[in-house]
Amino acid sequence: MSDTAAAHEAPTSTGIDHKKLIMWLFLASDCMFFGTLISTHLLYRKLYPAGFTDAEGHQRFIQNLFNIELTSFSTFILLMSSFLMALAVSAMHKGQIKSFRRNVLGVIFFGLIFLGCQVFEFTHFYHQGLTIQNSVLGSTFYVLTGTHGTHVAIGVLWLILMYFYSFTGKLGGHMGALDVEVAGLYWHFVDIVWIIIFTAVYLVEYLGPNGIWGSGLPAVAK
Amino acid sequence: MSHDSHHAPVACKTELAPERSDLGLIRPDRSTGLIDWLTTVDHKKIGILYGAFAMFYFLVGGVEALAIRTQLARPDNDFVTARMYNQLFTMHGTTMIFLGVMPLSAAFFNFLVPLQIGARDVAFPRLNAFSLWTFVFGAFVLNASWFFEFAHLAGWFNSFEWHKALVYTDFAPANGWFSYAPLSGTFGQNGQALRFTGVGTDFWIIGIQVLGIASLAASFNFICTIINMRAKGMTMMRLPVFTWMTLVTAVLIILAFPAITVALIELMFDRAFGANFFNPSSGGQPVLWQHLFWIFGHPEVYILVLPAMGIVSEVLPTFSGKSLFGYPIIVFSGAVIGFLGFAVWSHHMFTTGLGPVPTAAFSLLTMAIAVPTGVKIFNWLGTIWGGRVRFTPPMVLALGFIWMFMCGGFSGVMHSSAPADSQQQDSYFVIAHFHYVLLGGVLLGLMAGLYFWFPKIFGRMPNAPIAYIASGMVILGFNLAFGPMHYLGLAGMPRRTHTYHAGNGWETWNFVATIGAYILGLGVFLAFVNLVWTAFRGKKCSNDPWDGRTLEWSLPSPVPEYNFAQAPIVAARDAYFEDKHGGKRIGTENDGGEAGVHMPSQSWMPLLASAGFLFAGFGMPMMAMGIPHAGWIVISGLGVLFIGIWLWALEGPGGYMLKTPAASGTPAPTETVAH
Amino acid sequence: MSSSHEAAPSPDFLAEEVRRYHHFIVLALWLAVVTGAEIVLIFLPLPVAVVLTILTLMSAGKFFAVILWFMHLIYDKRLLFWCFFAGLALAFATYTALLCLFSADRIDTRWFS
The missing domain is CATH 1.20.5 (Single alpha-helices involved in coiled-coils or other helix-helix interfaces)
Incomplete structure (x- = not known):
């Protein structure tokens, strides 16, 4: 996981490790990435506030589809996984490899729970009649949250590999801590993207009679 | 004074003992020949490979352009079919932008940036190799569409069931380089995903996606290198302007490419899985594609032009014998151009009906971009003013750049006015404008760079008379080809039509343009032949034939693998020039010790990981063709990518020590140069 | 390059890590509380504009809290x-x-x- 050039010991011009800098640059770039996806979803919500039409031809409102309890639970899980990741990085900095392993297992476990919730949510929505093919809402929703889920899955895979790598004894010292910290940065970023998605995609649909996009429509039966 | 004596290498890496990676495999460090080039992590070799591929694709794109011009030479021509014409202009644009200009710029980034900042390599050498091979495979996938198209035209697919089931049989992309939806997308409700175009579009989608990954990876690497690996004393405001423009370009790439990445994912979902992002029959907004494309596409224009501006900013001071006039302003203008480049995307879409307020806003912002650009041009003129100008081939090309780029800039300001633009939209006037910018600007700039740095790259001097003739042909042919298009466009000739009828008054100038295009094509070909010949057989030259200003000229030509035997310490802007003609401005850092220079190990893994994109890139369009089991090719491609990255992580960075004369204490004979 | 021979972390560094540890715990609690508040907030009978403003502020607050503390930007x-x-x-x-x-x-x- 180390790929620094000749200068593995040499100080950098800014004093920032190459890997940390490149990860932050990647995250800056990923802001544009998720910005594009989120804005695609939001602008179609703005254009078509009414939701979607299911297979039987019934008009469906998004408030009746979303399950805010489930989403809140998975949001909470992801936030706590971020907390454990911070502890794992802290443990690595202190050279406590056992504590690192414990915390990272927790992160992996929470990440898998989040993914499980997402699979459940997708299946549920699909049975409710929202598909990627039958509406713009389905396309934007599944692709946005699915891309985020893919990011989570990559993070989980990364951490699993790192967990097993730690048993080889090669994950240690400054560079080992740096590798974990960089993986942590990625994980936290996935978390903050979800913080935005939770508010912008889920919560705002509950404001007013039909969510902020659909204030002009007849009220939904709750 | 010179530091040459400190740079002659004494150790050849092929003589070192083989070393095993953390996986137990022998590292390809001691390899030679083909394996050396395939596994190299040396930024100079990677730069040369980028350059070689880019020049090849320039010629491919040039042949496509000449086919277009041949078709348009006279009215009602039938040299190519309408469909082939569409494919030609699509692939011409895509090739020139993504496979010609961007990789050629990347070649300069790779070769020059570490040398100019006084570093021994880039921050992530293996990631750099990954960028190169990902670009190579992406380019290959994109151009493979031609082979499918020709195989189809030759009837080779006729006996296959999947071929009989195809509704559209265009195998090469034919949507234009922007692939506007809905033409590139789908129609029909509930996931029918009926299409307007065949698998050519799928080739385009996956090809651009892979090329985007290559550009992104390279850009992260270069920003990191420039920010983090500067020699001691090389403050940001002492960086050579080319390095500055590389930094701005790389920032533009990492912030602009995600938009097209997402747009391509959405388009892919539309085509492959029946999603509705741009599907007008299900409420998708095709105009969203235009927005997302140009959010990427306009910064892309500056991604193309800023490196050329950087090159010109190096060439002009060298051959005027003066330092660059207004260095801070040039750097600042470059950054402002980059920043404003994100705020003007909708000027490509004035005719879509944005509404009066957005139109006015984007119009004003577009005009504002002319200011920093104009500032740069005045600074370049100020650089030449009062200097002892030497009209060497790079200088001639750089001066051509200023002149041609200004012409392109003037017609650009005309477009920024929305009412004028609505008259010029989709006419040949636009073609004239962006070719003046991209060809008269970027190509001349890049050619200037090639002629300028070739003596450094290969230690050989290109033939000057041929270079002058080629430059003259390029500038003359270019103006003959594209000057008349201003007139043709204002006279109403539309873009992207495969032919035109006689009697519109367009015949003469089209014929002139075609003649010009052939002169231009011959000129570029001659220039490239001259360069390739130089690389192998050219006359050897000194290490500093131009009286250069920046650090790379302090090194021997060709540059040894480790670049700097001792890391330099820099005390001024244009330190090498000051050092030669003034007081001492370059010191050396005693960092090597007795062990020599630490070199990064070569690796197969970047190539392996990139090869995953080759499989995935072929698999996606084959799925769209309906070839059975093609999905497994995609999955195996992703598997190869994963395995490549995994082994890459596990093998460890390695590295070996290369003895330098500084380490051994004795100046060695130069014959032991490894390559 | 994972060099396994590193000097033991200095006491100052360890004290700093312990301090950060406490920050992380406090922040995790706050994140949970704010998320809970968000969920309650959307069901309160307040004007849409008010709720939207508070929601935006809360989510921006969580966002920056994570990048500043969990992602170490405040220390880096x-x-x-x-x-x-x-x-x-x-x-x-x-x-x-x-x-x-x-x-x-x-x-x-x-x-x-």
């Missing part, structure tokens, strides 16, 4: 913050502009409402 060099902020600000500005460029009254929604 400031350059990293600006690197990230450049991307964040550009994304925010670009896509806010894009959202404003689309409006429902400029398109034909007859078939889709």
Whole structure:
């Protein structure tokens, strides 16, 4: 996981490790990435506030589809996984490899729970009649949250590999801590993207009679 | 004074003992020949490979352009079919932008940036190799569409069931380089995903996606290198302007490419899985594609032009014998151009009906971009003013750049006015404008760079008379080809039509343009032949034939693998020039010790990981063709990518020590140069 | 390069890590509380504009709390913050502009409402 050039010991011009800098640059770039996806979803919500039409031809409102309890639970899980990741990085900095392993297992476990919730949510929505093919809402929703889920899955895979790598004894010292910290940065970023998605995609649909996009429509039966 | 004596290498890496990676495999460090080039992590070799591929694709794109011009030479021509014409202009644009200009710029980034900042390599050498091979495979996938198209035209697919089931049989992309939806997308409700175009579009989608990954990876690497690996004393405001423009370009790439990445994912979902992002029959907004494309596409224009501006900013001071006039302003203008480049995307879409307020806003912002650009041009003129100008081939090309780029800039300001633009939209006037910018600007700039740095790259001097003739042909042919298009466009000739009828008054100038295009094509070909010949057989030259200003000229030509035997310490802007003609401005850092220079190990893994994109890139369009089991090719491609990255992580960075004369204490004979 | 022979962390460094540990715990609690408050907030009978403003502030607060503490930006060099902020600000500005460029009254929604 180390790929620094000749200068593995040499100080950098800014004093920032190459890997940390490149990860932050990647995250800056990923802001544009998720910005594009989120804005695609939001602008179609703005254009078509009414939701979607299911297979039987019934008009469906998004408030009746979303399950805010489930989403809140998975949001909470992801936030706590971020907390454990911070502890794992802290443990690595202190050279406590056992504590690192414990915390990272927790992160992996929470990440898998989040993914499980997402699979459940997708299946549920699909049975409710929202598909990627039958509406713009389905396309934007599944692709946005699915891309985020893919990011989570990559993070989980990364951490699993790192967990097993730690048993080889090669994950240690400054560079080992740096590798974990960089993986942590990625994980936290996935978390903050979800913080935005939770508010912008889920919560705002509950404001007013039909969510902020659909204030002009007849009220939904709750 | 010179530091040459400190740079002659004494150790050849092929003589070192083989070393095993953390996986137990022998590292390809001691390899030679083909394996050396395939596994190299040396930024100079990677730069040369980028350059070689880019020049090849320039010629491919040039042949496509000449086919277009041949078709348009006279009215009602039938040299190519309408469909082939569409494919030609699509692939011409895509090739020139993504496979010609961007990789050629990347070649300069790779070769020059570490040398100019006084570093021994880039921050992530293996990631750099990954960028190169990902670009190579992406380019290959994109151009493979031609082979499918020709195989189809030759009837080779006729006996296959999947071929009989195809509704559209265009195998090469034919949507234009922007692939506007809905033409590139789908129609029909509930996931029918009926299409307007065949698998050519799928080739385009996956090809651009892979090329985007290559550009992104390279850009992260270069920003990191420039920010983090500067020699001691090389403050940001002492960086050579080319390095500055590389930094701005790389920032533009990492912030602009995600938009097209997402747009391509959405388009892919539309085509492959029946999603509705741009599907007008299900409420998708095709105009969203235009927005997302140009959010990427306009910064892309500056991604193309800023490196050329950087090159010109190096060439002009060298051959005027003066330092660059207004260095801070040039750097600042470059950054402002980059920043404003994100705020003007909708000027490509004035005719879509944005509404009066957005139109006015984007119009004003577009005009504002002319200011920093104009500032740069005045600074370049100020650089030449009062200097002892030497009209060497790079200088001639750089001066051509200023002149041609200004012409392109003037017609650009005309477009920024929305009412004028609505008259010029989709006419040949636009073609004239962006070719003046991209060809008269970027190509001349890049050619200037090639002629300028070739003596450094290969230690050989290109033939000057041929270079002058080629430059003259390029500038003359270019103006003959594209000057008349201003007139043709204002006279109403539309873009992207495969032919035109006689009697519109367009015949003469089209014929002139075609003649010009052939002169231009011959000129570029001659220039490239001259360069390739130089690389192998050219006359050897000194290490500093131009009286250069920046650090790379302090090194021997060709540059040894480790670049700097001792890391330099820099005390001024244009330190090498000051050092030669003034007081001492370059010191050396005693960092090597007795062990020599630490070199990064070569690796197969970047190539392996990139090869995953080759499989995935072929698999996606084959799925769209309906070839059975093609999905497994995609999955195996992703598997190869994963395995490549995994082994890459596990093998460890390695590295070996290369003895330098500084380490051994004795100046060695130069014959032991490894390559 | 994972060099396994490292000097043991200095006491100062360990004290700093312990301090950060407490920050992390406090922050995790706050994140949970704010998320809970968000969920309650959307069901309160308040004007949409008020709720939306509070929601935006809360989610921005969580966002920056995570990048500053969990992602160490508050402890690290400031350059990293600006690197990230450049991307964040550009994304925010670009896509806010894009959202404003689309409006429902400029398109034909007859078939889709």
